[in-house]
Amino acid sequence: MNAVHYLNQFFAGLGGEEAAETPPTRLDGAVGPGRGLAAALDGIEIVATLACGDDYFAEHEDEAVDRLVALVEVEGPDLVVAGPAFGSGRYGYACAQFARAVSDRLGIPALAAMHEENPGVAAADGKTLIVPTAVNVAGMRDALPRMAQLAGALAAGRELGSPEEEGYLPRGFRRNRIAEKSGAERAIDLLLAKLEGETRSEVAAGFDRVPPPAPVADLSTALLALVTEAGCVPQGNPDRLPTIRAQGWLRYPIGSEDSLVTGRYESVHGGFDVTLANEDPNRLVPLDTVRSLEQAGRIGAVHATFYTTTGNGTPVAASTRFGREIAEELRDAGVQAVLLSGT
Amino acid sequence: MAWELARFSSDFLVDVPALDGVEVEVVPAGEPVRVTHVLDAVEPRIRPDGRAAFPTDGRAGEGRTNRLDGVVVLSCLDFPAEERPLHEQESIVDLAGPGATLTPFAHATNVVLTFGPREGVRNEELEAWARRTTLSVAEEICRPTLDAEPSAVERFELGPADESLPAVAALVQLSDLGPLYYQYLYGVPAGQAGLPRAVDPCEVLDGAVTCGEYHWAALRNPTIAFQRNELVRGLYREHGERLRFAGLVLMRGYEQTADDKQRAAEAAAAEAARLGADGVIVTTDAGGNSHTDVMLTVRACEGAGMRTTVIVAEMADPESTNPGLTDWVAEADSIVSAGNAEELVPAWVPERVLGGETLLDGTPAADAGPVPVRNYLGATNQMGQLALTATAW
Numbered sequence: 253m254n255a256v257h258y259l260n261q262f263f264a265g266l267g268g269e270e271a272a273e274t275p276p277t278r279l280d281g282a283v284g285p286g287r288g289l290a291a292a293l294d295g296i297e298i299v300a301t302l303a304c305g306d307d308y309f310a311e312h313e314d315e316a317v318d319r320l321v322a323l324v325e326v327e328g329p330d331l332v333v334a335g336p337a338f339g340s341g342r343y344g345y346a347c348a349q350f351a352r353a354v355s356d357r358l359g360i361p362a363l364a365a366m367h368e369e370n371p372g373v374a375a376a377d378g379k380t381l382i383v384p385t386a387v388n389v390a391g392m393r394d395a396l397p398r399m400a401q402l403a404g405a406l407a408a409g410r411e412l413g414s415p416e417e418e419g420y421l422p423r424g425f426r427r428n429r430i431a432e433k434s435g436a437e438r439a440i441d442l443l444l445a446k447l448e449g450e451t452r453s454e455v456a457a458g459f460d461r462v463p464p465p466a467p468v469a470d471l472s473t474a475l476l477a478l479v480t481e482a483g484c485v486p487q488g489n490p491d492r493l494p495t496i497r498a499q500g501w502l503r504y505p506i507g508s509e510d511s512l513v514t515g516r517y518e519s520v521h522g523g524f525d526v527t528l529a530n531e532d533p534n535r536l537v538p539l540d541t542v543r544s545l546e547q548a549g550r551i552g553a554v555h556a557t558f559y560t561t562t563g564n565g566t567p568v569a570a571s572t573r574f575g576r577e578i579a580e581e582l583r584d585a586g587v588q589a590v591l592l593s594g595t
Numbered sequence: 596m597a598w599e600l601a602r603f604s605s606d607f608l609v610d611v612p613a614l615d616g617v618e619v620e621v622v623p624a625g626e627p628v629r630v631t632h633v634l635d636a637v638e639p640r641i642r643p644d645g646r647a648a649f650p651t652d653g654r655a656g657e658g659r660t661n662r663l664d665g666v667v668v669l670s671c672l673d674f675p676a677e678e679r680p681l682h683e684q685e686s687i688v689d690l691a692g693p694g695a696t697l698t699p700f701a702h703a704t705n706v707v708l709t710f711g712p713r714e715g716v717r718n719e720e721l722e723a724w725a726r727r728t729t730l731s732v733a734e735e736i737c738r739p740t741l742d743a744e745p746s747a748v749e750r751f752e753l754g755p756a757d758e759s760l761p762a763v764a765a766l767v768q769l770s771d772l773g774p775l776y777y778q779y780l781y782g783v784p785a786g787q788a789g790l791p792r793a794v795d796p797c798e799v800l801d802g803a804v805t806c807g808e809y810h811w812a813a814l815r816n817p818t819i820a821f822q823r824n825e826l827v828r829g830l831y832r833e834h835g836e837r838l839r840f841a842g843l844v845l846m847r848g849y850e851q852t853a854d855d856k857q858r859a860a861e862a863a864a865a866e867a868a869r870l871g872a873d874g875v876i877v878t879t880d881a882g883g884n885s886h887t888d889v890m891l892t893v894r895a896c897e898g899a900g901m902r903t904t905v906i907v908a909e910m911a912d913p914e915s916t917n918p919g920l921t922d923w924v925a926e927a928d929s930i931v932s933a934g935n936a937e938e939l940v941p942a943w944v945p946e947r948v949l950g951g952e953t954l955l956d957g958t959p960a961a962d963a964g965p966v967p968v969r970n971y972l973g974a975t976n977q978m979g980q981l982a983l984t985a986t987a988w
Contacts, residue, residue, distance in 0.1 A: 297931065308902055378916035413988060422987035424916030426909055426935045428968065429986055430696065435979025436825035436876075436908050439931045440763070443874045443904040444837055446929045447761045455909065455920065455930040456986060496684075525773045562884070565811070565969075567912035568919070 253296045253407045256327050257286045258320070258334035258350055260343045264303035274305035275312075276319040289333065292400035296407055300327050306342040310350075316333045317353045321338075324354055331406050336365035336395040338342060341388040344372030361406040365399050368421055376422035381406070410451060474588040476546075477555035479578060481563030482529065482536040483521030483594045484512070493562055495522030501561035501574045503581075506554070511540035524595050525566035536593055555587050563594065597752035598797040599659040601745035605666045605704050608639075609739055614728060618709040620949055622690060624665070624702050627947035630688040631952075631960045632709075633671040633972045634699060635806045635887045636721075636817040637729055639663035640704075641737035648734040649802040653784030655713040657799030659748075661740040661767035665754040667703045667819060668736070670729035670949030672710040674718050674765040685970040686812035692943030693965065697813075697974035697983065702972045707949045708732060719774045726807050730818075751797050756835040763833075763839040764872035765826050765879045766791075766896070767799065767978065768861055768889055770880040772849040777807045778816070780845065784822060791846035793870060799843060810881045813936045814908050820980045826876060846892065856888050857895075864895035867988075877905040879977035883938030886921035897926040904929040908975035911935050911983050919985070933976060936969035963986060 261271040264286045282290040282298040289296045302323050309316045324332060332354045334347035344366040351362035356379070365383040366372050371380055383402055385395040398419045404419055414429075417424045431438065442452055468474050478559050491502050506512075517533035519526040534540040535559055543549045559578050563571065582590060603622070611619050622628050640648040641661050647653070648660065669688060688698050688705075695701035710725040745750045768964035771786035780788040781803055794803065804821040827843065832842040846863040850856040867875045875896045886907060893903045906925055911919025919935055948960045968974050968983075975983060 273618075276777065315939065360812050371778040389890050414986065416861070425988040426919055426938075426985040427913075428934045428938050428983055431982045431984045434825045434829075434982050434983065435931050435933050435977075436829045438984070439826065439876045439904045439906050439979050440829050440833060440838070442875055442929045442931060443763060444761065446904060447874050453928055453930045454932040454986075455907075456987070478809045544736070567910065567915065568917040569912045569915035572917070 253330040254294050254299045254327070254328040255293070255300050255403065256324050256332045256346060257282065257289065257301045257501055259284060259301060259348065260330065260388070261305040262302060266303060271305035272305040273304065275547050276304045276316055277301060277303055278323050281393060281586055284335070285396065287393070289400060292397045294400070294404055296330070296393045296403060298330065298365070298376055299393040299535065302347060306346065308344050309346040310469045313349065319348060320350050320355055321353050324360065325358060325478065329360060331403055331537060332362040333399060333403055334362065334364040336383070336385045336399065337370060338385055338391060339367045341371045344370035345375050348376040348380050350383065352376060355380070361401065363402055363406060363420070365395055366504050373421060378425065380457055382421045383419060384406040384421050389516050447527050454474055467541035468589045471551055471589060472549055473584055475544060475555055477582050477587040478537050478539060478542065478556070478558040479590050480537050480560050480593045482593055483519045483562040484517055484533055484560050485520055487518050489520050493520055493560070495520050496560060496565045498562040498566055499570070503557045503559050503560055505556060506539060506558050507556055509539065510543050512537055521562050521564055521595060538593065540593065542591065551556050555585065556580070596619070597750060598656045598801060600663045600749045600751065601686070602664045602747045603661055603740040603745055604751070605742060607739045607743065607916045608666050608736055608738070611706055611732065612735055614708070615712060616711045617728065618632050618711070622705045622707055622949070624704055627691040627946040628672060629948050629960055630669055630705070630707055631686070631785045631948060631950040631954060632671045632863060633686040633688050633950060634672055634809055635724060635729055636819045636972065637733040638819045638822045639666050639668060639669045639733045639737040641740060641823065642743055642803055649805055650729045654805040656795045656797065656803035660801055660925055661737055661745065663740065665703050665735050666699045666706065666707065666716070666938070668706045668729055668733045668893050669700070670708045670725050671712065672725045673722065673951040674721065675712055683941055684809065684811050685906070686809070686815070687966060687970050688947065688972050688973045689943060692810055692945065693941045694943060694971055697940070697968065697971045699981070706732070706736065707797055709950050712721045712792070722775055722807065724856045726805070730805060736780050750826045751800065751831055753831070753834055753840055756839040758839065760835070760839045761873045762841040762871050763830060763838045764870045765796070765843045766867055766875050766892065767843060767845050768808070768848040768855065768878055768880045768885060769804065769845055769886060772810070772881070773855040775807070775809050776849070777809055779805045784834070791844050791859065791866045793842050793844050793866050796830070796840070799810065799824055799827055808881060811969050812972045813969040814882045814977060815973055816976050816978055819972050820976055820978055823980070824978060825980050826878065827980055829967045841872045844870070848880045848887055850887045859888065860891035860895040863892050864899045866903070867896060867901060868899050872901050874902040874904070879907050879957040882908065882910065883921060889926055890922045890924045894924045894926045902932060906931040906977045906979045908932055908933040908977050909935045910937050910969070911985070913938050918919065931979060932982070932985045933979065934968060934974065935985040936967065936975045938966060938968050939965040940971070941965055952982055972973060
């Protein structure tokens with residue numbers, strides 16, 4: 253099996269800060285820390301070392317990645333290893349972005365190594381395997397065997413075990429396992445620990461809060477669009493919007509209609525009792541109200557299309573995509589305000 | 596107040612009464628059987644003093660109740676699909692194969708009741724018939740224990756405990772999102788049961804709460820999850836050891852307006868404060884906006900000076916690093932994960948299917964391919980019954 257190793261200018265022996273502008277370069281075989289890594293690898297040979305100056309990478313990121321990926325492609329290795337970058341921010345960032353590009357574009361397994369607080373970890377965004385290291389080069393001797401171990405697992409092509417078993421930083425995925433105690437017993441343990449001042453959690457804190465945008469400057473001239481996740485569709489659901497776990501969104505013309513006529517629209521949302529909503533679809537998509545505001549001059553105009561999906565059991569990733577796609581269309585159509593009705 | 600729970604072995608399961616319109620099958624533990632369209636799971640119980648095992652009047656959690664150990668009654672009903680929104684989600688119990696790790700029932704003898712549709716009978720009425728019949732079967736099959744000696748008796752009573760131990764209350768959410776999404780307290784839907792209020796924890800263990808909530812199967816708290824409630828049992832065990840069990844408050848999930856959610860959260864926190872709780876374990880029922888109720892309750896409890904730990908299931912796309920919580924507040928800094936309901940369970944081909952051959956999405960139950968955890972009854976239930984959890988990868 254063959255591997256390609258990535259280093260910055262300093263660890264590749266090209267020089268210190270004065271060589272930080274070095275463009276992507278190929279060196280034969282293992283170089284610098286690559287020699288120690290090669291010794292730790294079992295059945296894997298480092299056939300080439302790629303190096304790039306930290307400043308060069310930071311200032312020409314797209315080009316540097318393209319050239320480095322092209323150099324990897326020529327070698328056609330079984331895997332790619334980057335670093336260890338320890339606490340060095342520019343180096344760690346380059347390792348993470350390079351490794352991510354290699355696996356994304358070439359489908360070649362790749363890993364990087366750095367300290368868990370290196371900005372490269374955040375840049376990797378869960379898309380790259382990262383072996384945690386000490387914050388400075390004193391951790392080299394400890395880092396290389398652990399990089400070699402994960403490299404061996406990747407080269408073998410087997411499904412990876414947990415971060416603890418394989419020695420990589422959690423990427424942010426959630427995987428089930430059977431704990432030693434029931435959830436109730438764990439809850440008692442966590443609460444008693446918290447009462448003693450030691451707060452722990454099985455789910456990392458944090459949540460994607462969307463900050464409200466600035467108010468619309470002048471609604472009386474704004475084009476306003478109606479968007480809903482209430483599953484409102486033309487009667488009979490001609491495009492088969494799912495009742496749960498929608499895979500996409502739909503748009504329907506409302507033209508110059510004054511309201512959504514009862515019996516011509518329905519909600520297919522499977523997460524609430526739609527009886528009242530179907531008696532008056534305007535309570536989901538308030539066309540009647542915004543028309544009267546339009547006629548009163550308080551809204552410039554109502555966009556001639558409304559957007560709909562079912563917000564029920566939808567993963568956050570899918571919802572985020574729906575939102576982005578709908579927002580792009582609305583922006584391109586010159587819409588300045590959106591009334592989004594949720595259920 | 597003391598309550599005794601007397602254990603009888605599954606040998607006392609001798610006969611299941613024939614029922615009109617219901618297929619009855621007794622499945623020994625571990626058989627390669629998939630059970631589909633499962634509404635509820637109930638432990639057989641009967642009371643020697645003649646009072647009802649699942650009372651709709653009177654009080655549970657007093658005197659003595661007999662239980663059949665290792666026997667579970669599963670009720671199955673494939674509702675006529677066209678009558679939405681009164682429609683359940685898919686609900687599976689696998690008694691062997693990879694899905695069997697997600698249920699304690701694989702180790703039990705399962706009495707499977709499959710309720711057939713009835714001409715002209717609408718879903719709400721069908722559900723009521725199935726639910727009442729299931730509870731009465733669970734009581735009836737326990738009848739042979741009445742003339743016998745139990746193999747063990749557990750006594751539930753809160754004696755005095757060291758005042759220096761922290762006082763811990765359980766705050767248990769019960770869903771009420773309308774017909775087919777109700778939990779029942781003494782036969783009354785949670786929304787009409789005067790919640791929040793403190794009850795004797797023994798009432799919860801003794802059939803006061805029954806399940807009529809058929810939303811996401813994995814996030815469901817079936818009746819047996821109250822009868823065998825691990826949280827209540829754990830707090831009894833720890834009483835006088837590491838804590839003082841201050842009591843249990845039932846609250847409603849799925850309050851229907853933002854104002855009602857806030858009011859209910861504060862009222863539940865006030866009930867827990869009246870119990871003198873230093874800390875509160877908050878549990879969740881079902882998913883979606885009941886997670887908002889539970890998070891607001893955590894905030895209200897913390898605001899009232901009580902520390903909280905909350906149990907929730909995650910719904911994280913297995914291929915994404917996005918968070919899997921439906922809602923979250925900064926005060927929820929101590930969370931127990933009951934597992935990720937979105938993970939796929941590998942395909943399994945059972946030898947037999949009970950409850951209905953076709954799943955709600957139209958696939959044959961005997962060859963359904965990988966099934967998401969969310970379709971397994973009670974797999975990620977948010978009272979902490981099971982040991983499933985999700986960890987960072």
